[in-house]
Amino acid sequence: MDAAAPHDRASPPVADHLLAWYDRHRRHLPWRAGPGETADPYRVWLSEIMLQQTTVATVGPYFRRFLERWPTVHDLAAAPSEEVMSAWAGLGYYARARNLHACARAVAGERGGVFPDTEAGLRALPGIGAYTAAAIAAIAFDRKATVVDGNVERVVARLFAVEEPMPAAKPTLRALAATLTPDRRPGDFAQAMMDLGATVCTPRRPACLSCPLSGSCDGRIAGIAEELPRKSPKAERPMRRGTAFVVLSGAGNLLLRVRPAKGMLGGMHEVPATPWDSKTGWRADPDDHEPVAGAVWIALPGIVRHGFTHYDLELEVLAARLRDQPAVPGGEWWPLDRLDDAALPTLMAKVVRHALAHLSR
DNA sequence: GATCCGTGGTT
DNA sequence: TAACCAAGGAT
Numbered sequence: 001m002d003a004a005a006p007h008d009r010a011s012p013p014v015a016d017h018l019l020a021w022y023d024r025h026r027r028h029l030p031w032r033a034g035p036g037e038t039a040d041p042y043r044v045w046l047s048e049i050m051l052q053q054t055t056v057a058t059v060g061p062y063f064r065r066f067l068e069r070w071p072t073v074h075d076l077a078a079a080p081s082e083e084v085m086s087a088w089a090g091l092g093y094y095a096r097a098r099n100l101h102a103c104a105r106a107v108a109g110e111r112g113g114v115f116p117d118t119e120a121g122l123r124a125l126p127g128i129g130a131y132t133a134a135a136i137a138a139i140a141f142d143r144k145a146t147v148v149d150g151n152v153e154r155v156v157a158r159l160f161a162v163e164e165p166m167p168a169a170k171p172t173l174r175a176l177a178a179t180l181t182p183d184r185r186p187g188d189f190a191q192a193m194m195d196l197g198a199t200v201c202t203p204r205r206p207a208c209l210s211c212p213l214s215g216s217c218d219g220r221i222a223g224i225a226e227e228l229p230r231k232s233p234k235a236e237r238p239m240r241r242g243t244a245f246v247v248l249s250g251a252g253n254l255l256l257r258v259r260p261a262k263g264m265l266g267g268m269h270e271v272p273a274t275p276w277d278s279k280t281g282w283r284a285d286p287d288d289h290e291p292v293a294g295a296v297w298i299a300l301p302g303i304v305r306h307g308f309t310h311y312d313l314e315l316e317v318l319a320a321r322l323r324d325q326p327a328v329p330g331g332e333w334w335p336l337d338r339l340d341d342a343a344l345p346t347l348m349a350k351v352v353r354h355a356l357a358h359l360s361r
Numbered sequence: 362g363a364t365c366c367g368t369g370g371t372t
Numbered sequence: 373t374a375a376c377c378a379a380g381g382a383t
Binding site for chain 1: 376377378379381382
Binding site: 053054055057058090091092093094095096167168204205263264265266306307308309310345346347 | 362363364365366367368369370371372
């Protein structure tokens with residue numbers, strides 16, 4: 001990369017401008033320590049895990065519930081896995097929840113509840129990658145660390161007019177970001193960069209007139225800021241199809257299973273279903289996957305649709321009411337009024353809601 | 362480097 | 373509506 005850029009962006013000017021802007025526009029977030037307050041590493045860590053690929057607005061309620069229920073890393077470590085997964089249900093990327101719990105147990109068990117205060121130490125914990133390690137080191141421990149998330153990549157790409165497409169440009173953008181990181185207030189600087197990206201240097205229609213860095217921004221000067229960072233074209237999402245089985249027992253309980261620990265929706269609850277991880281257009285035969293034998297299946301009208309990161313899914317729903325409540329290998333009979341305690345991902349919550357709406361008629 | 366892994370909001 | 377996008381990590 002080229003360190004000799006057209007403008008002098010030695011860290012004092014840009015960082016000072018940005019920090020001054022941050023002090024004037026600081027947002028109050030549930031996990032953010034007030035001015036002068038000492039950050040709680042547990043809260044910083046918890047929030048950073050939740051914020052991975054997830055918006056501030058979505059995280060807010062989850063963060064509050066977790067903190068109220070498990071105020072310290074020891075409390076979280078002592079919790080049963082099912083409770084953690086249930087509390088996480090709806091947030092998505094469920095490997096985060098599994099790693100969160102594993103990390104809590106590592107910190108509480110092997111480190112006496114004390115988080116590492118270096119990037120390398122943090123990076124070694126489950127669920128903590130380059131971004132999160134740098135963010136915790138900077139925000140919770142005031143370490144000089146270069147925090148690079150999607151916001152920072154966008155800000156830096158525009159500031160230096162980097163036209164190389166993503167994701168190939170990532171190393172370049174990281175190196176350029178490192179040249180900006182100040183010795184003082186690195187945690188505030190990191191949050192300022194992310195806040196700037198989230199509220200001013202937005203993906204579309206950036207508010208350059210309100211930007212504290214506009215005078216230094218090569219992308220704005222060149223008139224290409226909104227086009228940056230450039231991106232390589234992405235593959236389109238295929239459609240997958242399957243059939244879900246909603247089974248109610250005579251006692252009014254719902255049949256659920258726990259999905260395999262790894263992979264899609266790993267460790268979460270599901271209603272029994274055919275496989276859908278197959279080729280486009282192919283649908284497994286429901287007859288081969290009925291969770292209980294001899295039931296009278298009713299094909300419910302309508303389709304449950306759900307979009308995942310890399311494919312879309314359409315599920316038909318077959319429903320059955322049984323007279324009794326047979327034991328089903330790997331199955332759990334859940335009272336309908338206790339479904340809030342199940343670890344139901346949004347897809348499965350949709351299926352259950354869809355089925356109950358029809359069956360209650 | 363490429364792929365897999367959720368969900369909800371915005372445009 | 374469809375596409376895009378978000379305080380990414382693991383493999």
